[in-house]
Amino acid sequence: MYKRQFIRLFGRSAIAFGAMLATKMKAQAEAPYRYDQSPAFYRIKLGDFEVTAIHDGSLQFDPRQLLRDETGELSSALNETLVDPRVVTISVSGFLVNTGKQLILVDAGTGGWWGGPTLGKLLVNLRAAGYKPEEVDTVLLTHLHPDHVGGITTLSGASVFSNADVRMSQIESDFWLSAKVAAKATENERGFFKIARAVSAPYLASGRWRPFAPSDRLSDGIEVVPLPGHTPGQVGYEFTSVGQRLFIMGDVVHVAEVQFKHPEIGVAFDGDQKTAVGQRERLLKRLVAQNILLAGPHLPFPTFGRIRKDGDRGYAWVPVSYADTPFFK
Template structure:
């Protein structure tokens, strides 16, 4: 008797950038309402999603391994146990990719929202999920999420899910944390690209090798179906919505002009794509699956 599949295949996808191998790992997805989108009427957002065959606001959560110079880094750690049961899949996909978390020597964060940094530490035991890793993050992130005044001004949900989560997740790495302020090489072939607005220290990372490059742009977008054609649309959880929108428009212009390959934490898995201009806006073109894996 033929056995019917009962589970999806692992969320793992490899992409070569010159001599560097980038592996996309799915942490899962988050479902939410359109009401968190700003500068757009909920009915318009719903219509745009429906027109693109999306039943609602479903957000992919992606992480990326970087194999470079015989070393291994991880960009983002996913959601851990803090959010919906549809996320927190990073560890099982690391296993599927044949990667031992103890072999990851550097964990790099684009920022410290819980769908990016909440997979650093087991909140029940305080145990590091990446016991041998150095944590790398923009200095503004640590400063902001450790700011008691900013925490006091936040609502209860943000205090718990953003400030408290960030603090308890990074605490075990306090003696192995490296911060930066500008564009610097944070790992062989990986250079930070400050893209502030979504959070005070939000960054992307440019991966370059052998004349090829990939910009992992973090949270430049959360809802591709809406924010690519309407880059003025912001999110309720943007720390500075006006700056986030300006950064998005500037980044869109740059990657379209340069024909730059991008990857994003909330671009539908595996998250590799190009952006082109269309009429007065932009169109995202997901990169086709490369079965040859650069061969």
């Protein structure tokens, strides 16, 4: 009896001691919180092309500051579509297209010129994806806002893509590099003109800033599609290989959760909001009708997906699921 009592008592003490020790060990093993994520790139195969989305970072906005709506439905749209109607997270990405003959980068991220420290990681992620900036043959720009063009040049003014031609529509180049247009810009917009001038300088000096006319053919499997509205000379690029098509759209949709379902809602960065809304409605209609795979510099990473008709006026975003091999069927 005494023995059994002893075991019971000792057992209880041992458990209590063990628990005390575990608490102490846990306290000793306490690790600091980490706020970084993994390098972000994501590859798909498009026919014979390999397309890698390269993340530049992300930025959070108050959706009421970012979005513009004239139909009076913004509040209900935010409540219906967002995890938290007070905040939207916007990704910034570029796209590396390896055609087998050429390495093409579509949009280059911010390069630290705009948006703060949560952006500007495109170069680190491009290297993590297995490429070097000097291997890039061509940089194609959708438009000249700093979160698309900033990454081509370092803050000290050196070209990042030392062997690449940088190409964009002639209208876009003329607009952002015009001293006359810049002089008429508001205080807010003036910074964008300054950055466009600064980052284009080393490429202009070496003859590698090469605007194209709407009728120019860039190369096999790449078609330029004018998308004016967000900026005067914005374009998208349609890539085709072995019958598979991918459209990289520029800034036609910034907030996927809200603007696919409500294409009538614009953003504060749209230069001509009415034209931008019309452009979005036309493009989404065509992409659905032709069932073209879509990617966009501000779509939620890894940015690839299709859209489907949803209701009378809206669309649903159907993203690809993360896969460990770069296949897309």
